[in-house]
Amino acid sequence: MKVTLIAVISIIVGFTTGFAQTSKNTAAPTALSAIKETDLKKDLYEMASDHFAGREAGTLDELKVSMWWADKLRAAGLRPVGDDGTFFQFFSIKRNRIATNSTVTIGTESLLIWKDVLVAITTPAKVTAPIVFVGNGSKSELDRVDVKGKVVAIQATPEGLNLNVSLWERRYMGYVLNKYRTELINRGAAAIIFITDAAGEQSWNQVLPAMKRGLYDIEGGPNAVAASVLPVFWLHNSNVNMVKNEGAVFNATINVEQFDYPSVNIIGKVDGTDKQLSKEYVLFSGHQDHDGVRLAYGTDSIYNGADDNAAVSVALLAIARAFKASPGKRSALFVWHGAEERGLLGSKWYAMHPTVEKNSIVAVLNGDMIGRNNPDSAALLGVQPPHRNSSELVTMALQSNNEGPKFKLDTLWDKTTHVEGWYFRSDHLPYARAGYPAIFFTTLLHPDYHTPMDEAKRIDYAKLKRMTDWMYRTGWKVANASKRPALEANFKLER
Numbered sequence: 001m002k003v004t005l006i007a008v009i010s011i012i013v014g015f016t017t018g019f020a021q022t023s024k025n026t027a028a029p030t031a032l033s034a035i036k037e038t039d040l041k042k043d044l045y046e047m048a049s050d051h052f053a054g055r056e057a058g059t060l061d062e063l064k065v066s067m068w069w070a071d072k073l074r075a076a077g078l079r080p081v082g083d084d085g086t087f088f089q090f091f092s093i094k095r096n097r098i099a100t101n102s103t104v105t106i107g108t109e110s111l112l113i114w115k116d117v118l119v120a121i122t123t124p125a126k127v128t129a130p131i132v133f134v135g136n137g138s139k140s141e142l143d144r145v146d147v148k149g150k151v152v153a154i155q156a157t158p159e160g161l162n163l164n165v166s167l168w169e170r171r172y173m174g175y176v177l178n179k180y181r182t183e184l185i186n187r188g189a190a191a192i193i194f195i196t197d198a199a200g201e202q203s204w205n206q207v208l209p210a211m212k213r214g215l216y217d218i219e220g221g222p223n224a225v226a227a228s229v230l231p232v233f234w235l236h237n238s239n240v241n242m243v244k245n246e247g248a249v250f251n252a253t254i255n256v257e258q259f260d261y262p263s264v265n266i267i268g269k270v271d272g273t274d275k276q277l278s279k280e281y282v283l284f285s286g287h288q289d290h291d292g293v294r295l296a297y298g299t300d301s302i303y304n305g306a307d308d309n310a311a312v313s314v315a316l317l318a319i320a321r322a323f324k325a326s327p328g329k330r331s332a333l334f335v336w337h338g339a340e341e342r343g344l345l346g347s348k349w350y351a352m353h354p355t356v357e358k359n360s361i362v363a364v365l366n367g368d369m370i371g372r373n374n375p376d377s378a379a380l381l382g383v384q385p386p387h388r389n390s391s392e393l394v395t396m397a398l399q400s401n402n403e404g405p406k407f408k409l410d411t412l413w414d415k416t417t418h419v420e421g422w423y424f425r426s427d428h429l430p431y432a433r434a435g436y437p438a439i440f441f442t443t444l445l446h447p448d449y450h451t452p453m454d455e456a457k458r459i460d461y462a463k464l465k466r467m468t469d470w471m472y473r474t475g476w477k478v479a480n481a482s483k484r485p486a487l488e489a490n491f492k493l494e495r
């Protein structure tokens with residue numbers, strides 16, 4: 001009881017004194033009116049148009065939209081903070097993919113990769129071994145035969161899996177593998193062939209775009225080089241007799257090709273007004289890339305990424321215009337990250353290689369998907385332990401919500417128990433890991449997520465404007481506070 005009482009008193013005292021000290025600078029920011037719904041809408045329709053073909057990282061489409069952004073930033077009066085006096089910071093994506101000279105045969109039958117057989121793991125492999133069929137792979141089935149050195153064929157089932165998640169069809173094959181992988185490695189299997197069930201058949205086309213593209217990372221990351229691990233294949237149920245053939249031999253030569261190609265972060269700033277504090281930065285973060293051209297839904301194959309993440313991209317530009325109209329004491333830094341969809345690569349790169357002094361970045365305000373769902377609701381992540389790495393930054397964001405848009409804030413998606421693991425899926429994460437105070441603004445998932453239906457016409461622009469206001473108000477507080485937000489002493493994420 002005592003501890004609680006003291007804590008309550010100190011919060012009240014802290015709040016009132018903090019407010020008295022800084023009320024002059026943290027009153028509603030003067031340039032709120034510079035953020036206009038009409039600008040957000042116009043910019044978003046342009047950025048999420050088919051002209052940019054889904055802005056896939058590492059393609060000319062990402063470079064094209066980056067050029068377009070640089071022109072926008074120049075027009076808004078931002079100063080470039082990329083390499084060599086430009087708005088751009090280039091970095092290399094390390095990519096691995098299955099080479100087209102790979103081969104798979106069962107007995108005398110040659111299988112066509114991607115059509116007859118999926119190569120589910122991007123790993124170099126040479127397998128020649130007899131197949132053993134173990135039904136649904138139950139423990140008693142596995143105990144019945146010695147699988148050591150054999151290719152184990154298993155009939156997939158959704159038993160024991162929670163498929164009540166977004167885009168379950170794209171995750172199903174990974175979930176099935178997780179049920180068996182450790183057990184089969186321990187038993188010394190040479191490879192696994194999963195036979196599709198109905199869910200597997202439904203997943204086949206959904207996993208193809210990512211499987212064919214392969215693995216991505218930046219230098220030094222775990223996916224930068226394809227590791228040698230247990231090879232995994234999927235076969236259609238219509239071919240199940242091939243693996244039931246007593247003594248059938250499986251032959252696979254899987255080659256992985258590795259290459260680099262470019263992605264780019266776009267970085268601009270508005271200088272602060274205070275002689276000392278202007279050397280410090282509030283970093284506003286979003287990502288410019290999306291998923292390019294993939295599996296068609298109906299007649300549409302362009303993944304425009306209107307909510308993900310043109311919404312935040314245009315919000316950042318609107319906030320930049322507001323800071324330009326009325327700068328804060330600290331400088332405002334704006335980073336449109338590249339290659340977020342390929343594994344948060346641009347933010348991983350920038351957190352390690354910032355183009356300003358690392359210690360001068362006082363907070364990272366990241367947004368991802370801020371224009372959909374109920375008009376009155378939103379979420380802030382990085383609020384609840386163990387995701388909270390700066391209580392002071394969180395307090396500024398919550399106060400800003402109360403003073404401005406007054407969203408009802410979701411509290412479930414920031415929990416470690418939430419099935420989506422949302423905290424781990426956007427660009428604040430590498431910053432939090434690297435010791436920058438960081439929070440994540442979002443209006444969460446919707447059925448159009450990562451499909452061609454995430455389009456400009458489905459955005460709630462009034463809501464997008466209020467989310468932009470919220471991020472701006474929070475950044476304004478940070479920019480003008482007498483002290484930079486402190487880091488939590490014992491911040492440690494659950495994974």
Ligand SMILES: [Zn+2]
Nearest residue numbers: 308309368369
């Ligand atoms: Zn996103």
